[in-house]
Every structure is written in C-alpha cells, then in structure tokens.
Amino acid sequence: MAQCNASHILVGTMAEAQELMQRIASGEDFAALARKHSKCPSGKDGGKLGWFSRGQMVAPFEKACLAGKEGEVVGPVKTQFGWHVIRIDGKK
Incomplete structure (x- = not known):
C-alpha cells in the first residue's frame, strides 16, 4: 500500500494557488506561506x-x-x- 507524507496550503481561488506556486518556485518558504x-x-x-x-484523502488530492x-x-x-498547493514530504 502506498503512503504519502504531505503538507499543503488551502486557498479559495486558482489565482491564489498559482501565485503561491510561483512564490515557492522563487524560493519563498512553504511553511511560512502556509501559516500566513x-x-x-x-x-x-x-x-x-x-x-x-x-483512501484517506479526497480523490484529487490523493491522486x-x-x-x-x-x-x-x-x-x-x-x-x-x-x-491546494501540495508539497510531497515523503513516500513509502
């Protein structure tokens, strides 16, 4: 059975999520952005x-x-x- 360890940032719009993806790609701290x-x-x-x-998370998130x-x-x-903006922290 596949297992995943993940962190995420949940926002209301695709535009917000895309902006966060760009900020993370530019080197901003994922955890700090999640807290904010x-x-x-x-x-x-x-x-x-x-x-x-x-089976523990909703299908699109899990996929x-x-x-x-x-x-x-x-x-x-x-x-x-x-x-969601999702960071894969581990897999097994």
Whole structure:
C-alpha cells in the first residue's frame, strides 16, 4: 500500500494557488506561506498533514500526492474544500 507524507496550503481561488506556486518556485518558504495563507487548520503547523494511506484523502488530492515525487510541490489541485498547493514530504 502506498503512503504519502504531505503538507499543503488551502486557498479559495486558482489565482491564489498559482501565485503561491510561483512564490515557492522563487524560493519563498512553504511553511511560512502556509501559516500566513492557508484556510486549513494545518496552516498553523506549516501545512503539515503527516502520513496517510490510499483512501484517506479526497480523490484529487490523493491522486496528486501519489503522482508527485518526494520533495516536489504540486498544484493547483481543486477539491470540494478549495485549491491546494501540495508539497510531497515523503513516500513509502
């Protein structure tokens, strides 16, 4: 069974998510951006979600996590909760 360790930033629009992706690509700190911008309670922890297995997250989020490589930032990913910028922190 595949497992993924991920952090994310949840925002309301694709434009916000795309801007965050650009800021991260330019070298800004993912955790600091999560603390400042994420609408998810995990934002206060730098967006950390921890380890999860297949079937524990909503399908689009899970698919992006499992497809991404460790250390990669993927997104924007749309779910019923909003738009996610996801950092793959580990895979096993």
